[in-house]
Amino acid sequence: MKVGIDMGTTSEGTSASLDIEELLATRLLVQGNSGSGKSHLLRRLLEQSAPWVQQCIIDPEGDFVTLADKFGHVVIEGERTDAELIGIATRIRQHRVSCVLSLEGLDVEQQMRSAGVFLNAMFDADREYWYPVLVVVDEAQMFAPSVGGDVSEEIRKVSLGAMTNLMCRGRKRGLAGVIATQRLAKLAKNVAAEASNFLMGRTFLDIDMLRAADLLGMDRRTAEMFRDLKRGSFVALGPALSRRPLRVTIGSVETSARSMSPKLMPLPEAPQDVADLIFTPDPEEFTRPVVRRTAPQPRPASDILAELSRPRPEPAAPVEAKPAQPEISAEEREALIGSLFAEIVANPEAAFRPDAELYQDFLVRCRIRRVPGTALSLSAFRRKMAVARSG
Ligand SMILES: Nc1ncnc2c1ncn2[C@@H]1O[C@H](COP(=O)(O)OP(=O)(O)OP(=O)(O)O)[C@@H](O)[C@H]1O
Numbered sequence: 001m002k003v004g005i006d007m008g009t010t011s012e013g014t015s016a017s018l019d020i021e022e023l024l025a026t027r028l029l030v031q032g033n034s035g036s037g038k039s040h041l042l043r044r045l046l047e048q049s050a051p052w053v054q055q056c057i058i059d060p061e062g063d064f065v066t067l068a069d070k071f072g073h074v075v076i077e078g079e080r081t082d083a084e085l086i087g088i089a090t091r092i093r094q095h096r097v098s099c100v101l102s103l104e105g106l107d108v109e110q111q112m113r114s115a116g117v118f119l120n121a122m123f124d125a126d127r128e129y130w131y132p133v134l135v136v137v138d139e140a141q142m143f144a145p146s147v148g149g150d151v152s153e154e155i156r157k158v159s160l161g162a163m164t165n166l167m168c169r170g171r172k173r174g175l176a177g178v179i180a181t182q183r184l185a186k187l188a189k190n191v192a193a194e195a196s197n198f199l200m201g202r203t204f205l206d207i208d209m210l211r212a213a214d215l216l217g218m219d220r221r222t223a224e225m226f227r228d229l230k231r232g233s234f235v236a237l238g239p240a241l242s243r244r245p246l247r248v249t250i251g252s253v254e255t256s257a258r259s260m261s262p263k264l265m266p267l268p269e270a271p272q273d274v275a276d277l278i279f280t281p282d283p284e285e286f287t288r289p290v291v292r293r294t295a296p297q298p299r300p301a302s303d304i305l306a307e308l309s310r311p312r313p314e315p316a317a318p319v320e321a322k323p324a325q326p327e328i329s330a331e332e333r334e335a336l337i338g339s340l341f342a343e344i345v346a347n348p349e350a351a352f353r354p355d356a357e358l359y360q361d362f363l364v365r366c367r368i369r370r371v372p373g374t375a376l377s378l379s380a381f382r383r384k385m386a387v388a389r390s391g
C-alpha cells in the first residue's frame with residue numbers, strides 16, 4: 001500500500017510527500033543545529049503518519065508526550081528497572097500500541113540505559129510480532145555517540161548496540177529507525193550510514209557539513225547551502241522523499257511541544273526595594289537540603305599511574321585455612337553493609353557519580369571495614385543503592 005504523507009511545501013511550490021512504506025524499508029536521518037526545527041519536523045512526521053503506522057518515540061526531553069492526548073500514545077516514564085522496561089517493550093510490540101518513552105529528568109547514563117534496554121527488547125520480540133513500527137529517536141548522538149564520553153563503557157555498549165541493531169538489522173524485524181541529531185560529527189558513523197533518506201537542516205560547523213556532504217554524495221561546495229537554510233527548511237533526499245536534493249519547508253503541527261524557543265519579554269518594573277527582595281530569605285529555604293551540582297574532580301594522572309604500577313595483591317587465602325576476618329552474624333554483616341550504603345548516599349557528590357564508580361568505592365569500604373563473605377555483585381549493589389537512595 002502506498003501512503004504519501006504531506007510534510008510541507010517544496011521550493012517548487014508543490015506538496016512535499018514522504019512515502020511511509022518506502023520509509024519503513026529505508027530509514028531516515030534528520031540533522032540540523034539546535035533550533036533548526038528537527039523536533040518540529042519529527043512531530044509533523046509523527047502526526048501525519050499516526051493513523052497509518054505504529055510509532056515509538058525515544059524522547060530525551062519529554063517533548064513528545066503531548067502526542068498522547070490527540071493520538072493516544074502511551075507515555076512510559078523511563079525511570080524503571082530493566083525487567084519492567086523489557087516487559088513493557090514486549091507488550092508494546094504484541095499489542096501494537098504507539099508509545100513515547102519519556103526520559104526527561106534522568107541523568108545521561110540512565111537515559112542511555114533505559115533507551116538501550118527498551119530498544120533491545122523491541123528488537124528481540126518474537127517473530128510473530130514483527131509488525132512495522134516507526135522508531136523515532138530525537139537527539140540520537142546521545143544514544144549512539146561517535147566517541148566514548150564520561151559514561152561507563154558498559155552503558156555505552158548497551159545504548160550503542162541497541163541503536164546499531166535498530167538502524168542496521170531492524171528492518172527485517174519491522175523496526176524502521178528515524179533519527180535526529182544536532183551534530184552529525186558526534187553520531188556514530190555506522191548508525192548514520194544505514195539511513196537512505198536524509199533531511200538536512202541548517203548546519204554551521206564545517207565538520208558536520210563535510211559529514212553531511214559525504215553521506216549525501218554531494219560535493220562540498222554544494223553542501224555549503226546548508227548554512228543558509230532557515231529554521232523549518234530542510235534539504236530532502238532519498239527514495240522515500242526525492243530522487244534529487246529538494247528544498248522543503250516543513251508544515252505546521254497540531255500538537256504543541258512542551259519546550260518553546262525563548263522569546264524576548266519586557267522586564268518587570270523594578271520595585272524600589274530590589275535589594276530587600278533578593279537578600280531577604282524565604283523561611284522555607286532553610287528546610288530545603290542544599291544540593292550543589294559540582295562535577296567530580298578528575299583523578300590526577302600520577303595517581304592512576306601509581307595505582308597501575310603497584311603489584312597486584314596476592315589472592316586471599318581460603319577462609320577455613322586462616323580466618324583473616326572476624327566472625328560476625330548474618331544480621332551484623334547486613335547492618336555493616338547498610339551503614340556503608342548510608343555513608344555513600346550521605347556524600348552529596350554520590351548523586352552525580354556513575355554506579356560503576358560508586359561500586360568501586362563500596363568495595364574499598366568493604367575491605368577497610370573487613371566485611372566478611374563474598375562481595376556484592378554490581379547488579380546487587382545497584383538494587384541496594386536504589387533502596388538506599390530512596391531512603
Ligand atoms: N517549520 C516550522 N514552522 C514553524 N515553527 C517552527 C518550524 N520549525 C521549527 N519551528 C519552531 O522553532 C523552534 C525550534 O524548533 P525545534 O525545537 O524543532 O528545534 P530543534 O532543531 O529540535 O532544536 P534542538 O536541537 O535544540 O532540540 C520551536 O519553537 C518550533 O516550534
Ligand SMILES: [Mg+2]
Nearest residue numbers: 038039040138
Ligand atoms: Mg529538538
